[in-house]
Amino acid sequence: MDRKKLVNESIDYIMQHLDGELSFDTVAAHFYISKYHFSRIFKEETGESVYSFIKRCKVDQSAIDMKLNPMKAITDIGLDYGYSASNYSSIFRKHHNTSPSVFRQSIPTQSMSVPFTPERVVHFKTAEEYDTHIEVQELNDLFVLYERFIGNYVEIEKHWYQL
Template sequence: MSIQNRFPDAYDPSSLRAIVTPSAFARQNLFYLQEAGHIRLRRSHAGLQRSRLDSYLIVQVAAGSGVLRYDGREFALTAGQCFWVDCRRPHGYRSSPDDPWELRWVHFNGRSAPGFYGLFGDAAPVFTPTDAASVARRLDAILRAARRWDTPAELNASAEIAALLAEIVTDRARAADSGTLTADRLDEVRAYLIEHCTEELTLDAVAARFYISKYYLARSFKRRYGETMIACVNSARLDAAKQLLRYTDLRLGEIARQCGFREQSYFTRRFREAEGQTANEYRRAWRGRT
């Protein structure tokens, strides 16, 4: 679809925009696409100002330069940079009058979108991806899907959005780690927690083992993995419990003890919170009838 806009002389004729309507299935279950585009400006114009728009926006500056205004802050943008914003907040962006830009973008939403945006964090909405070509390929693939727009295209667009978000969030985590604990060091801590999850673990003991300040370790771990250290340990304990539920006849109290839960009641509560069913219901469902 050729681009429709209020400034027809400002855009190169090759510019494209696709506005689509997601299906009810997509709204309930997927990252769903709202709009995608690739524009080349021949001259700058008044720019854009929005707020209270139920959408998330990722933009890549392919060429040129401009400015992003977001939540009362202003950020300069140059070729190779991207930004990700929550469009419910006040935002706007415009090209430099002397250096008209070329942009790729995607507007999307979905039930998991706020969680991914939380992992990204908006303290610095502008970022420079490690692999700008990969980001461009994914945005181009999303636009191609939008221009076809049928059920397979909608699924493909959702998959590309998910992959794009994972790439951005992982990139942001690596960048944060480069100024703090190394990713390898944190991976080592996480592997230790999982391997020793059935033992009694404390933050003080783990920090001392790795010669790291416990507060520094806790902050760095949460930033890299999106969960606390105790949440990581509890997940590993539940994984171990599932093995025993499915392949042994041990009582719940013994399973709780072997997996590092000090009390059966705590194990029962955490299992139900995680699985939406009791441990006994899980056991019966997975074992089936014999």
């Protein structure tokens, strides 16, 4: 398997298993590759270690969960992603430069302006409302071409047209 394909598939695997027992070792084992070799490839291709990537994705996903489940306790959300109550708050603060409780209150849960077109506003529903509209369908096979952006999404506007 070529390096880019390995990294892309490993990122997909990580994203699908964020809420489970996910570690650097389990990802490398899933792809039947030495963890040391995998670590070097991942770091060279993404500029970030596998451990840092997993940690960042878990914190980012927990922030989304926090917004979608406003009645769920912050400590429970942290526990869902493998953090202890005290550890989650400090990691979240380090990553987002604010505490989880301030973050939860900072952006209205019901709506948010669209990046690049701030005059447009997207309105959100609760997780329960989204669940009521989910329909599972079997589709014919499709050929999909995609480009994955690896890097800091804070600067995505600068890189948008490269995609």
